[in-house]
Amino acid sequence: MTPRLTFKILRKDIALGPRSPIFLWALILPFALTLILQVAFGSLFNPEPRLGIVDDGDSQITAQIEGMEGIDLVLLDDVEALKTQVEANDLDAGLVLPSGFDAAVKNGDRPDLQFYIGGESYASNRIILSVTTLDLVRDLEGSDAPVTVEVVNFGTVGLPMSVRLVPVIVFYALVMAGIFAPGSNLVEEKEHGTLMALLVSPAKIGDVLAAKWALGTILASIMAVATLVLNNALGSNWLEVLVVVLVAASLSSMVGLLMGTFAKDSTIMFGMIKGLGIFLFAPTLFYIFPEWPQWIAKLFPLYWILEPIWVVSVMGGSITEVWFELAVAIGITIALIPAVGFVARKVQTQMAAG
Amino acid sequence: MSRPVSRASIIGALLKKELKAYSRDKVYLILTLVVLLLFPVMFNFLPDSVDENLTLAVSPSISSMIDGAKDTFREMGATEAQLAELDNADFTEGEEGLALVEFDDAEEMQRVIDGKLEAWRTEDGDIVLRDKEADEDKPEDAEKVNLDIGIAFPESFIADVAAEKKGVTVTVYSDANVPEEIQGAMESFVREAAYQLAGKELPVTMADEDSLVLGEDRAGDQISLKDKFRPMVIFMVLLMETFSMASLVSTEVLQRTVTSVLVTPARVSDFLISKTIFGTFMSLGQGLIVLLLVGGLTADNWSLILTTLLLGSVMFTGIALFVGASGKDFMGQLFYSMLFTIPLLIPSFSVLFPGTAAVWVKVLPTYPIIDTLVGAMSYGATWSDSIGSLAYATAWLVVLFFAGLFQLKRKVQTL
Numbered sequence: 001m002t003p004r005l006t007f008k009i010l011r012k013d014i015a016l017g018p019r020s021p022i023f024l025w026a027l028i029l030p031f032a033l034t035l036i037l038q039v040a041f042g043s044l045f046n047p048e049p050r051l052g053i054v055d056d057g058d059s060q061i062t063a064q065i066e067g068m069e070g071i072d073l074v075l076l077d078d079v080e081a082l083k084t085q086v087e088a089n090d091l092d093a094g095l096v097l098p099s100g101f102d103a104a105v106k107n108g109d110r111p112d113l114q115f116y117i118g119g120e121s122y123a124s125n126r127i128i129l130s131v132t133t134l135d136l137v138r139d140l141e142g143s144d145a146p147v148t149v150e151v152v153n154f155g156t157v158g159l160p161m162s163v164r165l166v167p168v169i170v171f172y173a174l175v176m177a178g179i180f181a182p183g184s185n186l187v188e189e190k191e192h193g194t195l196m197a198l199l200v201s202p203a204k205i206g207d208v209l210a211a212k213w214a215l216g217t218i219l220a221s222i223m224a225v226a227t228l229v230l231n232n233a234l235g236s237n238w239l240e241v242l243v244v245v246l247v248a249a250s251l252s253s254m255v256g257l258l259m260g261t262f263a264k265d266s267t268i269m270f271g272m273i274k275g276l277g278i279f280l281f282a283p284t285l286f287y288i289f290p291e292w293p294q295w296i297a298k299l300f301p302l303y304w305i306l307e308p309i310w311v312v313s314v315m316g317g318s319i320t321e322v323w324f325e326l327a328v329a330i331g332i333t334i335a336l337i338p339a340v341g342f343v344a345r346k347v348q349t350q351m352a353a354g
Numbered sequence: 355m356s357r358p359v360s361r362a363s364i365i366g367a368l369l370k371k372e373l374k375a376y377s378r379d380k381v382y383l384i385l386t387l388v389v390l391l392l393f394p395v396m397f398n399f400l401p402d403s404v405d406e407n408l409t410l411a412v413s414p415s416i417s418s419m420i421d422g423a424k425d426t427f428r429e430m431g432a433t434e435a436q437l438a439e440l441d442n443a444d445f446t447e448g449e450e451g452l453a454l455v456e457f458d459d460a461e462e463m464q465r466v467i468d469g470k471l472e473a474w475r476t477e478d479g480d481i482v483l484r485d486k487e488a489d490e491d492k493p494e495d496a497e498k499v500n501l502d503i504g505i506a507f508p509e510s511f512i513a514d515v516a517a518e519k520k521g522v523t524v525t526v527y528s529d530a531n532v533p534e535e536i537q538g539a540m541e542s543f544v545r546e547a548a549y550q551l552a553g554k555e556l557p558v559t560m561a562d563e564d565s566l567v568l569g570e571d572r573a574g575d576q577i578s579l580k581d582k583f584r585p586m587v588i589f590m591v592l593l594m595e596t597f598s599m600a601s602l603v604s605t606e607v608l609q610r611t612v613t614s615v616l617v618t619p620a621r622v623s624d625f626l627i628s629k630t631i632f633g634t635f636m637s638l639g640q641g642l643i644v645l646l647l648v649g650g651l652t653a654d655n656w657s658l659i660l661t662t663l664l665l666g667s668v669m670f671t672g673i674a675l676f677v678g679a680s681g682k683d684f685m686g687q688l689f690y691s692m693l694f695t696i697p698l699l700i701p702s703f704s705v706l707f708p709g710t711a712a713v714w715v716k717v718l719p720t721y722p723i724i725d726t727l728v729g730a731m732s733y734g735a736t737w738s739d740s741i742g743s744l745a746y747a748t749a750w751l752v753v754l755f756f757a758g759l760f761q762l763k764r765k766v767q768t769l
Contacts, residue, residue, distance in 0.1 A: 021689030032696070049535060070535030087568040090709035094568075105557045113558035119569035120708065122406035122576065123451025128539040134556065135542030138549060141557040146515050147548035148523045149541045153530045154468040184685055191683070266684035267601075271381040 001206040009203060009211035013185060017215070022184045026177040026219060030227040033169045038162055038231065048072040049125040052082045052091040057099035061136045071132070083116060092121035093129040105140045113137065158290070166233045166314050167287040167306050173227040174305070175280060178220030178252025180273060182212040183260030187269045196351055205344050209257055216253030221245050224309070233314045240319040244312045247329050248305035254336045255280075255301070261343040283307075304329040364620045368628035371615075375602055376636070382598035389594050390640060393587050394647035400583055404576035407453040408536065411473075411504030411527075413463040415456040419512050426513035451573070452543075455481060455499060460506040467527045473499045502529035503540060515551040522548070577732050582705050584650045585727035589702045589720070591644045592666045595637040596674045597691050603629060603678025603762065604687040613769050622766055626675075626759055633671030638663055655730040658737055662730070665744065666723045669751045673698070675758030679765040701725070719750035 017023045050072040055062040065073050074091060076082045082094040096114035104111040115133060117126050138145070189195035189208075198208055224245045228234040235241050259276075263269035283303035286292055287310060297303045308322040308329070319326070377383060424437050455473065457463035462483060465471040472484040474496040482493045506525045508514065514522045524544045528537050549556075560566075606612050615625060641663045645651060651659060673694055681687030701721040704711040705728050715721055722743035729735030729743070 021685050025689060025692065048533075068535070068538065070533050070538070083568055085709075088710050089569070108557065110557060110559050113556075113560055115560075115566060117567050119567050119571040119573075120576070122404070123573050124406055124408045124536075125451075126573070127408060127451040127543075128535050131539050131542040131546055132535070134546055137556070137558055138545065143554065145545045145548065146518065146522065146552045146554070147511075147545060148521070149526060149544050150523060151526045151528060151537055151541065153528050155530045157530045188683070188685065266688075267379075267381050270684070270688060271384075274381075274385065 005203045005207040006210045013215045026181045029176045030173040034230045049128045050091045052094040055097045059097040086116045086118045089120040092125040093117050164288050166231050168284045171284045173223040174252040177223040178216045179256035182216030183256035186260030213253050216256050217249045220249035235313045235316040241313045244308035251333045254333045364624045365628050372632040397648050400580040402578045402580040409453045411455045411463045411501045413457040413460040413506050423512035463504045515548045585731050586702045596670045599633040599674035600678040634667045637667035650731045658730045662726045672755030672758035675762045679762040722747035
């Protein structure tokens with residue numbers, strides 16, 4: 001293996017890589033997934049009761065609801081628009097506060113409370129919004145409550161879904177950039193005959209494979225860090241984050257290299273990714289569902305790279321907390337080298353035989 | 355001399371060739387079989403009911419609080435008949451969405467909410483407690499009740515509040531993960547209950563409940579996740595077929611087998627017709643298989659659903675022709691497939707969200723397809739309800755299908 005030749009091949013791959021659709025996907029996917037999972041579908045994981053208010057008199061009730069956590073408030077100007085949205089289940093409930101409502105309550109005039117409930121709203125949302133509204137109306141009246149309510153909380157607040165989804169997005173960044181990109185790059189070289197051309201030059205198969213591995217490692221590292229930044233999950237200990245990301249990218253790229261060496265063509269490469277997808281993806285599910293028995297996650301190879309990223313980058317822990325996981329990841333990476341070499345020699349023999 | 359061959363027999367022969375090519379494409383053949391098996395199997399694991407209630411633990415039991423308040427009510431002048439009425443009163447009536455679990459012992463309730471004890475409901479409706487730490491056996495024929503919030507009333511709560519005693523305190527125990535709006539609502543609920551017991555009427559006039567609810571009242575009859583996923587699963591199967599059809603077209607274009615086909619009596623139009631028929635048939639056939647497996651056809655909606663499936667199949671075939679003719683290689687074709695199908699998937703996810711889809715989602719070609727399927731399967735929509743969506747879907751179908759045909763024809767002619 002000649003480092004100079006490896007570097008030349010790597011430089012060529014970096015220069016020509018962006019022409020490949022897979023490279024484009026590797027670049028786009030983390031951004032698209034962050035947008036889809038965290039922005040567009042974020043409310044699916046954390047639904048909040050939705051209340052619309054038409055407030056013609058700067059009511060104190062509106063100001064109080066605006067300051068509350070956990071109620072999705074929409075302010076509207078038109079009563080008919082409010083009713084339409086409530087009926088269409090765009091809102092769970094709607095409240096109309098006409099001008100002078102606050103004064104009428106304070107004066108004891110018992111004004112009509114125009115509170116509408118959507119037929120499709122869940123009973124739990126109905127009760128949350130209606131009792132909260134009534135409580136605010138009572139508060140507006142100014143009378144002292146006949147009872148004092150104390151709240152005692154047990155346990156600690158769990159991580160929000162937006163954080164638990166970070167390993168999923170990082171996983172895709174690593175798979176696309178670390179596994180799919182170098183693997184398909186190698187397969188395309190086989191399909192287009194450029195691998196054969198390279199091998200009749202002074203470059204050896206080891207130089208080619210080392211260049212592809214370096215390509216996947218660099219790309220996966222960049223995309224993993226970009227994903228963590230996008231998801232606000234890059235810890236302040238960035239040097240340690242860089243180490244765990246590099247280890248993760250190295251292992252991903254080695255898996256990609258093994259697949260790329262083994263696959264005869266793009267269809268088989270794609271089939272392998274699809275077929276192994278669930279096996280590779282499985283450990284991310286244990287971050288989404290922390291109540292599952294966590295030891296099962298350790299049976300899957302990518303757990304050993306996701307856990308260090310989770311602990312060091314997302315949770316802001318120290319690299320010393322995950323030394324064992326890192327050691328296993330490095331061990332798997334090293335153990336894959338002879339496997340890649342064996343398959344590569346076989347492929348080379350087949351190519352030579354024509 | 356060869357005898358003239360009819361167009362139908364040429365197209366028939368091309369269709370046979372398509373079927374052979376399809377069965378040889380192992381990756382997509384396996385993926386198709388996996389989708390056909392996996393989707394219906396996974397669908398059957400989805401919950402078919404909606405738990406829309408807040409489960410609330412209370413201590414002590416309502417009846418014991420009432421018993422404790424009877425003497426006070428007697429002193430306040432209540433008759434025995436009025437007191438007897440109290441025994442029969444349902445205090446959760448009017449609080450739809452609240453399921454109460456009563457505990458005699460506040461400490462036990464506290465331990466359940468803290469996660470140290472488990473509450474199980476037997477078939478008779480009794481609550482049995484299980485000490486997790488002591489590794490007690492799980493009660494048989496009972497289901498676990500998730501209790502993460504509870505209210506501990508003082509024994510004399512009703513009497514004290516009715517007598518307007520000062521300093522009455524109620525404690526809400528809650529798991530830290532219970533959303534703030536639920537904790538807040540429970541505080542409000544306790545205060546409002548106290549106001550009512552103290553005889554303090556609301557400072558506003560409320561309309562009767564029926565006039566408050568807008569639209570069909572689905573409380574207790576919400577559309578389950580299973581029902582929401584049914585049209586989505588069928589739609590996904592139609593969409594998945596785009597990948598395999600695009601792969602078939604792409605292989606034919608890349609390997610230039612189409613040029614061999616065109617030196618036979620077959621014309622470009624025969625080639626395009628056979629691709630269209632094959633793609634539509636495959637997509638529609640798989641959609642129908644999954645539809646039969648997941649259910650959803652009724653005597654009222656079958657014609658509407660089948661028409662919508664046909665429109666969807668032709669639309670996705672058009673997209674597959676376009677994608678298959680666009681990629682320079684397998685990866686290129688895969689890239690184009692993803693580029694087209696991911697945006698087209700978005701409308702199917704909109705069914706998971708409550709309310710109306712955003713305008714930009716409605717503009718997408720697949721929106722009218724999923725909208726009609728959801729309407730027909732979940733809301734009993736009829737032809738007249740869906741005619742607008744079907745017309746919109748047809749307009750998109752014409753655009754996409756002819757774009758696909760044009761792209762493939764152009765590609766074939768340049769080979």
